Amino acid sequence: MNVAVIDYGSGNLRSAAKAFERASSMADLESKVIVTSQASDLSAASHIVLPGVGAFADCKKGLESLDGVIEALERAVIKDAKPFLGICVGMQLMASTGLEYGRHDGLGWIDGEVAPLQCSDQTLKIPHMGWNELMFSTSHPFLNGIVQGSHVYFVHSYGVVPKDESHVLARVNYGGVINAVIGRDNMIGVQFHPEKSQAVGLHLISNFLKWRP
């Protein structure tokens, strides 16, 4: 497998790439992981990962600043149906609209908005930071072997709210429901950081690498 992790200047991707390498070898898979900002690498890749930290609009702008990358990404994910994983803001970018610092267009792959977290309990801290328990009612290859209540690491103040509930694959509870995993067809988005979620995170990454949508 050729895994392309898209680098658009949003933080460190070296340790993320290492996590994909580790997950691959733990699952006895042969993967080549590259960190890239080249459109041509997306055509050559078998799996595509879009990470992201920071503000929605900054990330979108960073992605747009790379020559031909959005076009190559849409070709690879929408037309060629390659397995895609969006992480944190990379997941949020899959939505049609982001509401952080104004209203901004996302990639529009999942119909829905990226809105500020609404907690019923005013004493709960924002950002939602730390380890929370995944809950899911649907089965999906990405969640194979993951036990209900497994902990993954979050740090975010906004969340994706898809219009179509069936695009939500797993949730966590934090003064209300936060959508933790979204997806449709060949694409998955995770609000948490699998590359920072120790054994559970590596397991999820290896599920993504094994996935044949």
Next chain:
Amino acid sequence: MLKVRIIPCLDVDKGRVVKGVNFVDLVDAGDPVEQARIYDREGADELTFLDITASHEDRETIFDVVRHTAEECFMPLTVGGGVRVLDDIRKLLLAGADKAAINTAAVKRPEFVREAALKFGSQCIVVSIDAKTVGDGRHEIFTHGGRNPTGIDAVQWAKRMTEYGAGEILLTSMDRDGTKIGFNLPLTRAISDAVPIPVIASGGVGELDHLVEGVIEGHASAVLAASIFHFGTYTIGQAKAHMKAAGVPVREDPKT
């Protein structure tokens, strides 16, 4: 539900782990990457490196420590100490840190926190506050390892840093650091209750009950300790079991 985080801290000088008592009399005690690996295996919820390297030329060593750790420990990593300019943060993040903790530089120029949050996002900006309770029950900020009073009220400061875009506060009870008698709970509670962002309690942990108190009485979202873990007095697992027994929600061994 969200769990209370237990965060071991490693004080690093010129690439080696140390732990001071009241920030002086440092004792050398090991390789930070090796220590990090142990904490990772034990199920620590995050890891913090505090770089106390004094000389500028030796400060590069922390980047190697962060790089090596991030390549094998797939867990959140915070680095503090000597973060003065935006480029320091950029280098730490590129080395593999998830968050950078700003302390003295924020006191010297509060706008630095705003600039850092705008540039890198609030999620990676931790403001580190060293505070003591002074005579009249007021809590005051100190810098330079607790030596220099600033006259700044700690609660007001924490609120201001939140407005400037801090994503988290690392609060060290400077009047407790190295004493092993527990956090300054009135201070911890005053800050935790005053800001909407998570507060990590630090400074003075000698017993596992102190960790529980930091959460139950201090209202902290996370607890940080160095020596009890570093010198093997307690393991991360023992700390979690103790907190769980006391009714604090903690993440138990990863289940897959």
